[in-house]
Amino acid sequence: MNRAIVRAHGTVSVARLPIAAPGRGELSVATEYAGLCGTDIQMLRGLRDDPARVIGHEGVARVVAAGAGVPARLAPGTLVAINPTHPTDPDFLLGHNVDGLLQERTLVPATAVSCGLVLPLPETTDAAVAGPLLEPLAVVRYALAELGAFAPATLLVIGDGIVGHLAVRAAGRWLGPGMRVALAHHTGPGLAFSASRPYRADLLLDTVFEVKLDGPVAALIATPRDATVAALESALGVGAEVVDIVGGLPPGATTPLLPGVDLTAVRAANRGGLPDPVRVTTARLGTGRPVRLFGHRGVGNRHLLDAAAELARDPGRYRDLITHETDLDGAARVMRALARSRERTIDGRRLIKLSVRTAEDTR
Known part of the structure; x- marks a missing residue:
């Protein structure tokens, strides 16, 4: 089973969901660090009607299993970022109409894999910085x-x-x-x-x-x-x-x-x-x-790769903007607080970016 932050009945909580095995062209990935975005907060407040029960489109993950036909560059163990916006397929918008990364395992559909939206990252990537900021x-x-x-x-x-x-x-x-x-x-x-x-x-x-x-x-x-x-x-x-x-x-x-x-x-x-x-x-x-x-809605792969290079070049220039870091249970608590109020003060500090630790080491 998969621990996930699930939206239901007007609130969010950590629940267990079945882990889906990847089919042909699909990937199963384990999120290492994910971020909470402003659009996520709008969904929590009911300002958007996106249907995904598990939100989260920002993050760094590791491939756990690959279905038949997946390119070798996405073999299990590969650290990846996922471009959340498909440029031509409106049925894929990660964390909006497809379950997102605020869970231990995420199934990435074939349409995203075949379009090249799953991007391998260098093993030297600081996932704690890149996850919420990339x-x-x-x-x-x-x-x-x-x-x-x-x-x-x-x-x-x-x-x-x-x-x-x-x-x-x-x-x-x-x-x-x-x-x-x-x-x-x-x-x-x-x-x-x-x-x-x-x-x-x-x-x-x-x-x-x-x-x-x-x-x-x-x-x-x-x-x-x-x-x-x-x-x-x-x-x-x-x-x-x-x-x-x-x-x-x-x-x-x-x-x-x-x-x-x-x-x-x-x-x-x-x-x-x-x-x-x-x-x-x-x-x-x-x-x-x-x-x-x-x-613009979303970004291109080139923008993600440029951002990854910038974070690798000078992570200290951006790291302090991660003002809050927690696990899935703590993130659910923060998300409930943000849903109830327009205030951005959490635990006595202004929240700019929440980083969520999710997965155990899968290597």
Whole structure:
């Protein structure tokens, strides 16, 4: 049997589920470390209707068993990361419509294996760092690579969760040392956390409108889905010329600042790293000023591999963002607390990233 954090009856608890043997083209993997994402928290709070009973799309795992036809590079014992977003098959979205990694054993379906979404990692990988941080850093890699093509002078990051903090720390690495980075917060505790960190943005803002930003300005919106439209409007209000909508959106989201633009469709136009380059929408504000918009759901394999290399190069630059670490039972307790309240203080500390230890040593 498999210990898993299961969603049922409006709560989460650790339960035992049968371990499924992999069929042809499938893999059974043992999660070593997994992360809890902002979209996971939204599911816990009932803001999303994703059906997976076991959530979790961030993590590092080890292959336990392989079905017939699986490539030799994915032999049992191989350390792997799984790209959670299939670029062409909407029936595979790990931890959303397919049971995810917050369990001891996960069955990876053939559609993900055959598409190359299971990526072998070097045996030297620090799974304790890569497990919770690899996928969100890959999201940042995707965003910064595309925003950097517009040669901005200032990067405005709105959202002080894990993606926002990773973007601040990776901007100098991936956009160059001359980039000015501003991080906008929505709460005092969030601002206080950022001010206490060893790697800080050039500007820490408690409101986007408190300072004039040097242009051209690129904005990265990394907010919960119920705050994304307001964050976009704030970015447009301070003159952002290009915006990446990383944060989720409700269906058919719009803003009166951009008449006729379906923001949800703009974000959904790029999925799992395709198309390459990203599809960009050019719109005009009421003043006539043009703004370029794009977004993306998930990342491509190249973004995950770039993120893995960055974490291997300088893990200390990112490690302190893992603010909480626990096992499956402890994670279920934290998840219940997050489901009940919008507060992000757990055990007296602000939660940025929860790391969950799951599997025993399977080598």
